[in-house]
Amino acid sequence: MTLIADLITLHRADLQVRALRSRVDSARAVLNSREAKQTQAESRRQELQALARQLQATMMNMEVESKAVGERIEALRTELNSSSNTKQYNALLTELKALQAKRDEIDERTLAQMERVEAGKNDCAGADETLTRAKAGCAESRTELAQRTSDVGERLTELERERRAAASHVAEDLLKTFETIAQEHDGETLAEIATVSAKHREYACTACNMLLPPALVVRAATDEKTIVQCPNCRRIVYFAEATQASA
Ligand SMILES: [Zn+2]
Known part of the structure; x- marks a missing residue:
């Protein structure tokens, strides 16, 4: 996984x-x-x-x-x-x-x-x-x-x-980050990335609606080894399609 x-x-x-x-x-x-x-x-x-x-x-x-x-x-x-x-x-x-x-x-x-x-x-x-x-x-x-x-x-x-x-599958430092966010958002730690406009490469955090910087979007789409956090609400953001494809 x-x-x-x-x-x-x-x-x-x-x-x-x-x-x-x-x-x-x-x-x-x-x-x-x-x-x-x-x-x-x-x-x-x-x-x-x-x-x-x-x-x-x-x-x-x-x-x-x-x-x-x-x-x-x-x-x-x-x-x-x-x-x-x-x-x-x-x-x-x-x-x-x-x-x-x-x-x-x-x-x-x-x-x-x-x-x-x-x-x-x-x-x-x-x-x-x-x-x-x-x-x-x-x-x-x-x-x-x-x-x-x-x-x-x-x-x-x-x-x-x-x-x-x-x-147990998650590294310790990442687990700490996860728990901090979970605490802050009452368990709503993760948020999907929504496509606002594929043509204009605009993507947003579905939890707080903040448009995500393109560099973060690229990393979320390509890097499976690290997590990407919304700069606004700090939730871990991800592409739902990517997880479905790889799960
Ligand atoms: Zn957000």
Whole structure:
């Protein structure tokens, strides 16, 4: 096989390895982002639960306060019934009215607090749901990742072997160049040379459309021992017909 034919074999194996790896990588990226969402949902739920406990505690304090005032009112009523003079009676009555007003005010606050407690419970339930959904999403992603890893595993090992075999036909320095270009262009290392105008001897790189200098075109057409790179995009360029003829 010619050098370019070896490179084409390497290129195909390399592209397939990249495609398979990217299937696994993208599943892993989805899982990572879902795990982050789950962590977020967990801490949100903790926050809301703490808030709900606080609201509940405040409401219970109000109830205790209301009960204490209620007891004081009862005691005052008893005192009032047994009061012997008008002055004492009026003083007790004034205190009683003040306490009743206070109890009304506490009860009003308690009612408002009850609504807050209810809203807090609803928020907690919502956070529970969000967390449940987040956990389900993570579980789904984990299954997907495991599935893809196992789907790809055997084929990837096979392709990596093919890739190594193809690479073994290519000189080391050239392999380095190949890998650098592959890295830069996400595996699109090679590009065919297109004939723009045979009459005017105009040929272009099909990847970036740059017209290639005539000297490079001649070398690509005649020299099977070296590679030719597009001066613009650095990809290895070749004549498809030449490889078909010699393959
Ligand atoms: Zn190019």
